[in-house]
Amino acid sequence: MAITGENFIAGQRRSSGTTFRARSADSGEEFGEAFAAATSQDVIDACKAAAEAQDDFASRPLSERAAFLRLAADKIDALGDTLTQRAMKETGLPEARLNGERGRTVGQLRLFADEVENGGWQKLRIDHANADRTPPKPDLRLRMIPLGPVAVFGASNFPLAFSVAGGDTASAFAAGCCVVVKGHPAHPGTSELVAQALTEAVAESGLPAGTFSLLNGTENSLGEALVKDPRIAAVGFTGSRGGGLALMKHAAEREVPIPVFAEMSSINPVTLMPAKLNDAAEDLAKAYVGSLSMGAGQFCTNPGIVLAIKGEALDRFLAAAKEELKTVGGQTMLTTGIHKAYSEGASRLAKRTGAELLGMGEEAPGTCGQAQVYTVSADAFLADKDFEEEVFGPASIVIRCDDLAQVKQVLSGLEGQLTTTLHMTEADHAEAASLMPVLEKLAGRIIANSWPTGVDVTHAMVHGGPFPATSDGRSTSVGTLAIDRFLRPVSYQDMPAKLLPSALREGTPGCLVRIDGEYRA
Ligand code: NAP
Numbered sequence: 001m002a003i004t005g006e007n008f009i010a011g012q013r014r015s016s017g018t019t020f021r022a023r024s025a026d027s028g029e030e031f032g033e034a035f036a037a038a039t040s041q042d043v044i045d046a047c048k049a050a051a052e053a054q055d056d057f058a059s060r061p062l063s064e065r066a067a068f069l070r071l072a073a074d075k076i077d078a079l080g081d082t083l084t085q086r087a088m089k090e091t092g093l094p095e096a097r098l099n100g101e102r103g104r105t106v107g108q109l110r111l112f113a114d115e116v117e118n119g120g121w122q123k124l125r126i127d128h129a130n131a132d133r134t135p136p137k138p139d140l141r142l143r144m145i146p147l148g149p150v151a152v153f154g155a156s157n158f159p160l161a162f163s164v165a166g167g168d169t170a171s172a173f174a175a176g177c178c179v180v181v182k183g184h185p186a187h188p189g190t191s192e193l194v195a196q197a198l199t200e201a202v203a204e205s206g207l208p209a210g211t212f213s214l215l216n217g218t219e220n221s222l223g224e225a226l227v228k229d230p231r232i233a234a235v236g237f238t239g240s241r242g243g244g245l246a247l248m249k250h251a252a253e254r255e256v257p258i259p260v261f262a263e264m265s266s267i268n269p270v271t272l273m274p275a276k277l278n279d280a281a282e283d284l285a286k287a288y289v290g291s292l293s294m295g296a297g298q299f300c301t302n303p304g305i306v307l308a309i310k311g312e313a314l315d316r317f318l319a320a321a322k323e324e325l326k327t328v329g330g331q332t333m334l335t336t337g338i339h340k341a342y343s344e345g346a347s348r349l350a351k352r353t354g355a356e357l358l359g360m361g362e363e364a365p366g367t368c369g370q371a372q373v374y375t376v377s378a379d380a381f382l383a384d385k386d387f388e389e390e391v392f393g394p395a396s397i398v399i400r401c402d403d404l405a406q407v408k409q410v411l412s413g414l415e416g417q418l419t420t421t422l423h424m425t426e427a428d429h430a431e432a433a434s435l436m437p438v439l440e441k442l443a444g445r446i447i448a449n450s451w452p453t454g455v456d457v458t459h460a461m462v463h464g465g466p467f468p469a470t471s472d473g474r475s476t477s478v479g480t481l482a483i484d485r486f487l488r489p490v491s492y493q494d495m496p497a498k499l500l501p502s503a504l505r506e507g508t509p510g511c512l513v514r515i516d517g518e519y520r521a
Contacts, residue, residue, distance in 0.1 A: 001082060001196055005033040005188070007042055007216055008195045010049035011202065011209035014042060020218050022188050025092030028336040028367060035188045038215035043225045049210030050149035050178035051231035056208045058146045058176035062116050068205040069113035069173060073106035075197035076165060083193050087159050090187040092332030092367070097295060098160065105160040108167055108457045112174035115480045119511030121175075123489065124503055126515045138494050141504040144487035146176035147259075148233030151226045153247070154184035154191060155238035156334050157298045162477075163187065164194040164214060167457070168236030168261075171482035177233070178211045182226050185218040186335045192216075224250050227260070234486055237262040238300070238477065241390070241468050248471055261485045262471040263463070265390040266418040267304030268452045269442070271407060271435070273428035276449075277313040284423060285320035288396075289328060291451035293361065293371045296331035297394030298338070301419050301452040304390060306398045307378075307407050318398065321373055322359035328371040330364025333393065339367040342393035346372055349391055354380025358398065369393045378406045388415055404431055408438055416466025416473060417443040419452040444469065444476065 006013035015036030022032050038046075057065075076083070087098045115121060122143045129139035150172040154163035161167060164181050172179050183191035195214040202211045215222060223243075227235055227250040235251060237244055237260060244262030251260045272284060291303050308314045333339040349355060354376045361371030371394035378401040381387045387397065401407045411420070420443040424432050439446045444465030455463050461479030464470045470477070475485045497505050513520055 001079065001193060003033050003086070003189045003192050005035040005192070007036055007038050008199050008212070008214040009042055009046045010053070010213055011199055016042070020185065020188075022090050023186075023335070024089055025332050025334060026367065031089070032189065035216050037217040037219070038222055040225055042215055043222065043229060046180045046213035046215055047149060047226070047229040047231040049213060050180050051210070053178050053208035053210030054146070054148055057178055057211050060207070062119060064205065065174070065176065066113040066116040068201055068207060069109045069116065069170065071205055072165060072198055072201040073109035073113075075201050076102065076109070076194060077106050079193050079197060083160075083190065086193060087187060087190040090190055091156075091159050091334050093159070093295065093334075101158060101160045104457060105165060108161070109165065109170050111457060111480060112170045112483070115483065116174050119503070121480070121483050121487070122503060122511065124511065124513040126504065126513060128516055129494070140491055140493050141495065141500060142489055142491045143501060143504055145490050147486050147488055149178045149180060149231055150486055151232045151235045152179055152181045153223060153235070153237040153239065153243075154181060154187075156184050156186045156338065157295075157300070158238070159184070159187040159190045160194070162238050164191045165198055167478055167482060168238075172234075172236065172486045173211075175483045175486035177486045180213045180215065180226060180232070182223050183214055183216045185216070188216050220246070223247065227251050227258075228254055230254070230256065232258065234258055235260040235262070236477065236485070239264070241265045244471060259485070260471050261475055261477065263300060263418070263477050264468050264470065266300055266465065266469040267388060267390055268301050268417055268419045268421070269411060269414060270303045270306045270421040270423065270452065271411070272306060272308040272314075272317065273422060273424040273432055274309055274313070275425045275427035276423045277308055277317060279425060281313050281316035282320040285317045286324050287451055289321055289324040289371070289373075291453045292373070292396045293328045293331075293394040294453050296333050296369045297371070298334055298392060299453045301455060302394075302396070303421070303452055304396055306396065307401055307410055308398065309403060309407065310400045314400065318358055318375065321398075325359040325361050325371055325373060328361035328394070330362055330368030330370050331394075333367050333369045336367055338392065339369060342369050342391065342395070345389065345391035346393070346395045348386075348389070349374060349395060349397070352376075352384055352387060354384070355387075355397070361394065371395070373398060375400060378402065378410050381410060382413065404434075408435060411435065411438050411442060414442060416469045418463060418465045418469045419443050419445045419447055421447040421450070421452055423449055442466070444473065
């Protein structure tokens, strides 16, 4: 499939305006086709087409919506090696990782297809009328409906699973929302290939062309115009805290403000409980270095801080981590900008009062990120809030605490996180139980005895958490619950049956319904 560098606006390829080129992650050099930067007219046309398609798309039978998601998955699978090779060049990510990510991407499209058909997300409720009650009780029936067209911002660190057909797009489609994607400029060719697959799936499913559009560009003004377009009803975003906050501001300043579901920054605190640390210091150290350096540390769930109580066991852990670090080679980072931000962030961290370098990975040439671990006393950490700054890449800090009370003090003072982890044995359970209320307030996911890098796309997954991990801690961007972000409830009071949506008429809708307070299958 040829890459033409055009935007996709409601099924039509279009190029006008200025152009930009993809850059090789390895060298930072431009290569290949010129990509057209979307113009303000392109934004208007894509949003207008999405708004025009919205009612049609939303009213299609759920089986059609599900079939569309499955067809999109098949078409992305069919892109095969062309997609992998292009993504490798643009992102520097290795082949195995990208093939795995493609599996996750098509897997989540198929999971959302099943979810659409399951229908539980509609949260159907029927409260029958009671004329004998004083005052008389009306007949009330509730279901969730789509918010409307969603603007999705592709993420640089997941060029497939959180980009054009990633989790935000899949969950928005599943909710019945049309989607306008703002492609990430770090992987425009990858985005175009996936957009082509989605465009074909829309057409072959007989859906209105405005169901999906892709806009490319490198200027903040494009994202701003998209969020401010009055036809856009919600935003999905994964990226920097600065970017997320800017989009939230634009959304709040609109004449009609809209929700922004932004996944931004997290340092994912990991606590090594005393008995576990004593039993397995060396194994923990090896796994820690593996987790912090995986994918050049470019995961939102990277273990940015580790807490442990001072003593002989922690010394063994640190010594082993230092040795393990020496075996970590430099890995190409996603973009020269991200590499620069990493180098600057790590050098700010190194200069903070109390930070001591524990060890480094192998020297990392060019745009590779060099793994590094620092230690700091809990007192010094508590004295400088900037220690909490996310350094996006393979850097991490081990916090030396005096006792469990200090561990709790550090955890209680942290900003909201995507994940927090406890490594423990049974002998630690009583003390771990005392930390649970702190951890529940802190993060969206609490992990026992593994490392946070790795997110399963399932029904019970939460990839969210209090600000600044996300802009709205009531939601998740991974897993089937992500669909909730793009829905709102509507209640129909004393509505004649003919005017009710079919799922709310008497009879069996084929999914879970709450009837007069009782859940019925
Ligand atoms: P980013 O700068 O936040 O950009 C993400 C997307 O948002 C891009 O499409 C960008 O488009 C757009 N954008 C950013 N700021 C904007 C603004 N003020 N107005 C309108 N649109 C805006 O993220 P990135 O390029 O992926 O990486 C930069 C840094 O983000 C990294 O160094 C890292 O610190 C952080 N990051 C964090 C995560 C995480 O999961 N926590 C993931 C990725 C990146 P344009 O630039 O084309 O306008």
